[in-house]
Amino acid sequence: MHMSEIMEMLIRRGFLWQSFEIYGGMAGFIDYAPLGNNLRRKIENIWRKYFVINERAAEIDTPTIGIEEVFIASGHATSFTDVAIECENCGRVYRADHYVKEKLGIEVDETVEAVKEVMEVYDLKCECGGRFKDPAPMNLMFSTTIGPGKGKKGYLRPETAQGMFVDFKRLANFFREKLPFGVAQIGRAYRNEISPRQGVIRLREFNQAELEFFVHPGEKKHPHFSLYAKDVVKLVDKFDSQHEITLEEAVEKGIIANQILAYFIGKTRRFLLEIGIKDEKLRFRQHKDVERAHYATDCWDAEVLTSYGWIEVVGIADRTNYDLKRHSKFSGEDLSVFVPYEEPVKVKRRKIVPILSKLGPEFRQKAKKVAEALEALNVEADLDEVEVEVDGEKVKVTKEFFEIQEVEEEVTGEKVIPHVIEPSFGLDRITYSVLEHAFDKDVVDGEERRVLRLKRWVSPIEVAVLPLLSREPFESKGMEIVQMLREEGIFTDYDDSGSIGRRYRRFDEIGTPFCVTVDHQTFEDETVTIRDRDTTAQVRVKLGELPSILKELLRSEKDITEFGEVFRQV
Template identity: 45%
Template structure:
């Protein structure tokens, strides 16, 4: 068994991950998070909120997973969210074109037929199937379509950031990599709105000397300071570099190995249809090599512009700076006499025309020159308007979840017997403390249960266990990454102290029972 197989076996055995619908044979591209896995996943997402909501001062919203057709048509996903596929004429299996071997089916060697497939799941809104829709491929569009309201919420001050954690859906052609390639997956996305001419970040100095491993497009890997990377144009702007640094800090905080992280820049021909520049945070995995788990993209004004054109809704922001502008003011009395029933059309055309001595407008398909006797030019002051650009860090929670399992998986031999240890950060571990009576008699279980109750009262996830030898109970906790185990023994009855065992070192200390909850709370938070 390689490490992937060992981890997936452990995940199933210990309630971390299960294949979805397995009693029916399973369905490729779908996984369930079990009792332990669900808590771990929530802990990862809450740590992400700590970074982006608490530290960065962004706000979180929640929008529907079902998205109307017209929204994703405007955003470009209907036309661009496509994979090239090949279907075997012999066995009927489908694959991505890049998975083919000598243009033959990799399963049976049969001839294939090539085509294209939109990766969005199609559905309908309403009983009569009139409202075509899709399950969202990203959470981002729910933020973009709310921009006018969010801009008001933030009191028209830019930059500002909005985040969303939720499900995304992609009808993958051939998902065969566990939770690395799912058809329904968890995303955590931040959309940060900037002035297009000012993508500096006020806190960039915190990270300008931070060294990171980069793989720029068309270049070799390099370890470089972020400030230098921005100065040399390797990274397009400070905002991108800043959120790359935040991503690096987050990945390490949740348990991804720092020496197995790099940032790879997309080549021009692999950029998404909405991206101006994009860097992937990749993690190294033994079976799969370098795998993308976060994309940090400069989406420019693509999305706001697209939705403004599709709906006519104002997606502009404004600065406090006033600009002088020449405005055409139609003379309605003269226009009415000259153009009669067409007067209002002339007025509207003039208001949208460029100022000049004579103005050419289009009226009912005919070009007409309007002399200056029909209008006057007026100098006015307006706020400077612009469509904001967007920097987007987009996190694949499931891929990060697998990476931290692999990077913290250890096999330890003790007294000739191998056992598994998950060396997870205590903030991510599902169970913070195992609580055990040394033996299940003589009043020890009652004391241990009181300690478990006290820990949970203090919002510390604790687990009581009295089954099996104390060594076996320690091993069960080690396998799910529990950082501390508390043992109640006969000395506890004499002096009200307990032993606390450290997961990674197996060192044990003795402590007053009344201090346990505070001591553990300080270390797991």
């Protein structure tokens, strides 16, 4: 099976098209054609079932353009870079680590220094034979201007995640300040990838489904871990050691940093299997220390084997509280939640008691804020002077303005900035991998056929209604059945052109799991045949029972022969 053979089929049959095709196309952009679009939507809905409905989580939708402040705080404005190399002769620009891997077969750290060294040692040249300029970092965000004239600087979001961090205060309130909770977002993300030469794998505009799961920093556990604890997963750790191990053991041995990461690895695996990724072509690879994003402590990628090699389709990262802390610092908002203790505890502390009669005349309108800042301080020893911050300004307060007293207080809880575990899914890579893994060929009736063995519940067209002969009354009966199935919410197509064998092949090629045929007997006893794409077996069923039988077949992997008299078994 070759990549170009699959791509040819996907384009011809209406799954994926090159964007701007009539103008020559543009690398890094694809159109979802009717079938591909339906497939991706179905995958999204299954994702929702796993990561929103089945968690204490909610889905939101925030703008795809972000104001500059957001990306300064998140670090993307300075750190979201790849190292680029530009040819002095032909002007082509490459992503350095990819070019080095392709030409020299070695991995290079994504730093300017490391790339420079490799270029010198191996005397790396451009494909045109030209010399490269010095490597330089290139920011991957698309920038834009919001509003007329000079306007305000903005960026197209490189991930959906920031929208969820920026809304954290409202979200915490929505979840009644009770941890853990998750926030999900499905939407477009944009990265000005340097040299997107891998077709549908590296896009400049792509679709992400991200879950930010906020937890107490001291409780990196998930209440439903037992659901996946015994699942055996293939892991490649940061030292390149391979393990085939239960998730429970991987946590016990410290291969996976915490239980909640393991939980999401398990859940991600089950989701990917449900949509049709093959288990034997799926592994989880831990990021090496040098590879991890600027915000993460531990990170695992779900990688899928395709004709492009192993590709990352999901990143599952422990982002700690990096993002919330940064947004808190840059916005001045308190992004902590108050976590109550099971029992209040008594603590002794030395407290500053401000002397208000003296503070007033000295600090005037700021006096109240100075007093509050003084009260909030914890002091270890007697002090002659303390410093507090009021409205961003540092203020020195000498001891004539306060007393230090030891008090016993009842503390009912603490403020914490939650940590976040983030499973981040690339829907385009996933959709493409599902198509590749489903692509198959076999021999039916002595002829080679191409068949897309998609899981029934993701197939873009679920049922095809085919009149045996393209004339009346077969056609009207066929259209009547189409209408009946569509009203039941089944994605149904109708085809009356060409021989019945050719029509079956057409629907096999696009992965339609069932074909319903109107034949002579239909008019005698109100029955039709259903044909199964994978086994090509056919059964005869009563027309009145057709919708319920198809619905049951479409949500299960049941054998068609359970549902009716076998009409033809190949």
